[in-house]
Amino acid sequence: MTIAYLNGDYAPLADVRISPMDRGFLFGDGVYEVIPCYDGSMVALQYHLERLHQSLEGIALSQPESDAQLTSILSEVVARNGAGNLGIYLQITRGVVAKREHAFPEHPLPTIFAYAFDISPPSDGSxxxxxxxxxxxxxxxxxxxxxxxxxxxxxxxxxxxxxxxxxxxxxxxxxxxxxxxxxxxxxxxxxxxxxxxxxxxxxxxxxxxxxxxxxxxxxxxxxxxxxxxxxxxxxxxxxxxxxxxxxxxxxxxxxxxxxxxxxxxxxxxxxxxxxxxxxxxxxxxx
Missing domain, CATH: 3.20.10.10 (D-amino Acid Aminotransferase, subunit A, domain 2)
Known part of the structure; x- marks a missing residue:
């Protein structure tokens, strides 16, 4: 059973619910990363976080959690999903709004979502x-x-x-x-x-x-x-x-x-x- 993270809570992926008024759903107004993990160790995490910063800057959205907090969240997702060969998907959107309109909300409350999925072992070059x-x-x-x-x-x-x-x-x-x-x-x-x-x-x-x-x-x-x-x-x-x-x-x-x-x-x-x-x-x- 896949365990996912959403806005502070961990739960089975099938039970996670995101509002249809989330701007990520309405406009694709968000950014994401996919971090590979082999035997419980994430690959190039700092590079992924650096690119996440750049993507958030590109859509004028402040990072809602520090790098240390995001690392803690991702590490917990890895641990709760068996710490094997996993892809860790992290998505940050501009969050839920009361009304659908193109302009950014003045005070967004970003949505943070993460989950894990199985990936194949990497090639050894043969x-x-x-x-x-x-x-x-x-x-x-x-x-x-x-x-x-x-x-x-x-x-x-x-x-x-x-x-x-x-x-x-x-x-x-x-x-x-x-x-x-x-x-x-x-x-x-x-x-x-x-x-x-x-x-x-x-x-x-x-x-x-x-x-x-x-x-x-x-x-x-x-x-x-x-x-x-x-x-x-x-x-x-x-x-x-x-x-x-x-x-x-x-x-x-x-x-x-x-x-x-x-x-x-x-x-x-x-x-x-x-x-x-x-x-x-x-x-x-x-």
């Missing part, structure tokens, strides 16, 4: 343990503030369904300049020759925690050439490897794009080496 993804490509049609980790994810959901309808698991998105932005639920790395490339951050991309960890690990533990810059569609389609990065996937290889194989449809050697670095260092900060 091809046998890789979660491989097929991807399609589409023009990025989401809103212009993707750097905020907003709960308003309809644009991402519609793009994800474009992948599902093509029997794929992800969609690689390109802006009007035909430059890679990200995927529906992940950041993206591509291997071009001997160089690892990922798009530079801006309003079109979420500042992924796993992306940040990956860049730090590659800088600290390899001599690989890594570039953060615009990535063209041609570079993506000719890449020898493509990786997805997200908190619950770490690094995952893309084995086909638009039905054409990447690296002969197998996880690549660079992906394997990078994921092995996560296996060794996921709980450390370089």
């Amino acid at each position: 091809p046998e343990t890789a979660s491989c993804f097929r991807a399609v490509t589409r023009r990025d049609q989401r809103w212009g503030r993707c750097h905020i980790k907003s709960t308003a994810l309809l644009g991402n959901v519609l793009h994800m369904m474009e992948a599902v309808e093509e029997d794929a698991e992800e969609v690689l998105l390109f802006n009007d300049q035909d430059e890679l932005t990200e995927a529906a639920a992940c950041n993206v790395f591509v291997v071009c020759g001997d160089t690892i490339v990922t798009p530079e951050l801006d309003h079109q991309k979420l500042p992924g925690v796993t992306r940040r960890q990956c860049l730090e690990l590659l800088e600290t533990h390899t001599d690989w050439t890594v570039e953060i810059r615009p990535v063209s569609r041609d570079e993506v389609l000719s890449a020898s490897e493509i990786w997805l990065s997200s908190s619950t996937k770490e690094l995952a290889p893309v084995v086909s794009v638009d039905g054409k194989p990447v690296n002969e449809g197998r996880p690549g050697a660079r992906w394997s080496a990078a994921q092995k670095l996560f296996q060794q260092h996921r709980f450390s900060r370089p």
Whole structure:
């Protein structure tokens, strides 16, 4: 039985009730984080809290609890749900209002909600343990503030369904300049020759925690050439490897794009080496 947290109380998830007048329900007026937890230990929690601060600032909502208080809440959710391999979902909205109107309430009372869900053990970097993804490509049609980790994810959901309808698991998105932005639920790395490339951050991309960890690990533990810059569609389609990065996937290889194989449809050697670095260092900060 999943135990969730809502505004000071812990209860079975099935018994938790949120008002239909919550602005998170009415407008998607809130932000969230998903923190992976393995054997009771949360991964990169400080990075997630830093991004939470940035997202709250992006929607002009003050953080209702301190980092220490949020950490205590999340730790309790982990403990009450067995402290195994879990994803911890944390959502903060602008709270309940008496009347639905677009303007922010003058004195909001934010809603804090958290719950846990099971996740698979991470790959150890071997091809046998890789979660491989097929991807399609589409023009990025989401809103212009993707750097905020907003709960308003309809644009991402519609793009994800474009992948599902093509029997794929992800969609690689390109802006009007035909430059890679990200995927529906992940950041993206591509291997071009001997160089690892990922798009530079801006309003079109979420500042992924796993992306940040990956860049730090590659800088600290390899001599690989890594570039953060615009990535063209041609570079993506000719890449020898493509990786997805997200908190619950770490690094995952893309084995086909638009039905054409990447690296002969197998996880690549660079992906394997990078994921092995996560296996060794996921709980450390370089």
